[in-house]
Amino acid sequence: MTHDLALHPGMTVGTVAELHPATLPVFTRHGIDLCCGSRRSLEFVALAHGLDLAGLLTELEAARAG
């Protein structure tokens, strides 16, 4: 199976962290748990945590670009 490397709202938290390890601190900063909610999509966790999805994606992209 191949993964699309670009970040998009449908990607799960676990997949993002696995493909782009540099994004881990972003999840930690927002209290997004990789143990129990890693199978949820970015759009789901953004809504669940009351975060702006576009802002979260920007932060993740910035961390990924390093």
Next chain:
Amino acid sequence: MVFWPVMTTPAVPMARPLTPALPAAGRSLPITGQVIPSFPLVGSHFALGFGWALAGAVGLVWLAPQLATGSFLDPRVLALTHLCTLGFLTTVITGVLYQVFPAMLGIGERSRPVAWAALGLHALGTALLAGGLLLGQRYLQSAGWSVLFVAVFGTAWNLLPQRRRAPRNRQLGLYVSYAHIGFGCAMLVAGVRIGDALGWWTTPRLGLISAHLHLGLAGFVTMTAFGLGSRMIPMFYGSPTPIPARLDTWMPRLLGTAVLVYATGAVLGAAPLAWAGTTLMATAGALFCWLGLGWFRTRARRALDPATGLLTLALASLAAAIPLGLTAAALGPRRPGVLVAYVLALLLGWAGALVLGVSFRVLPTLTWHHRFATRMGRPGTPAMPAMLHRGLGITAAVAGALGLLVLVPGVAAGSAPAARAGAALFTLAITATILHHLRMLLIGRARPAASGTLP
């Protein structure tokens, strides 16, 4: 480099629209992945475990003077120890395993009814055994041991064979398998002790008790904690440094060998063998502390939250338990206070704080998903951060740290007032944790929260 092998997610939708397609209110969002952990099962383990923890904490305050005098063979102290180990630690650890197997190994338990039955039997067995120890009723102890044997066998049957079928992260499963071998050996030794008490045979009491303690606390609890901790602690710290693959391979072998060598030496009364095992156990502990220091230094958020604070306390307690254990081994029963202080640092400091810390990170997420995932988008649905109560969390972490700082040196120095004060503080930590978790069940029930709600 594969960074988070535990996080592999099998199915990723590729052609999702970029505009967030939010679910209709009240509709469940699908979870990508094949096996969903059972929240009632995991939550019930935590609830029962924390019930035992509260009973143990009250017992700790009650028996603090006995602990300060080093009376570790006092039946009440033995009952208290089993409330903490079998009741609190083992029940919560088993609950975590029922969450972790589906979430990290990608495979669930073989049978959910067996999991429920094992939970019930484990609680019954713990009550019978602790009651038997407290009342000096040997047949009650035997009954408790038998029921516990069935419960532990049930859990092992339910989880351990799944490792071979797991699509990922089998190394974590290996830690769990080794840990259950340690648990089985601890139960075997306990059975031999009970047989001695019933007059069936004669055995060296202190050697067997020491072997039993280390098979349980190091062989089972610490082995599981090393496996889970080497994944969870860096994840919770947000550290980019995972456990090195080679060390991950050798750690369970090192600790497993250490515990078996020590236990054999203790049972046979062979001092060189016991010392070899002690040295190996200390080496494994020191290696894990070194890893923990690396995770702590590279953490993403400098400020500690209740979960990472308690995890740091756990690592510090493990570091403190190593010299205490070596000192206790050198002094032997001549200084029982040091021996008891070592066990407290390992049991309450290392394992207890670790379990509390994990609960502060895992339970809010699980509870929110269980209670609110299907209500997302409805007015009044709290956001996930609203599950955390900062005051209670900080109280738990600070009281836990202060309690251990007073309790362990107090017991080592033989001071009953210090031991009681430390025990009271640790009880406060347990109480704050329980209140925090109970609060999560009440959020959003009566009326919509005034703040922290989703749009």
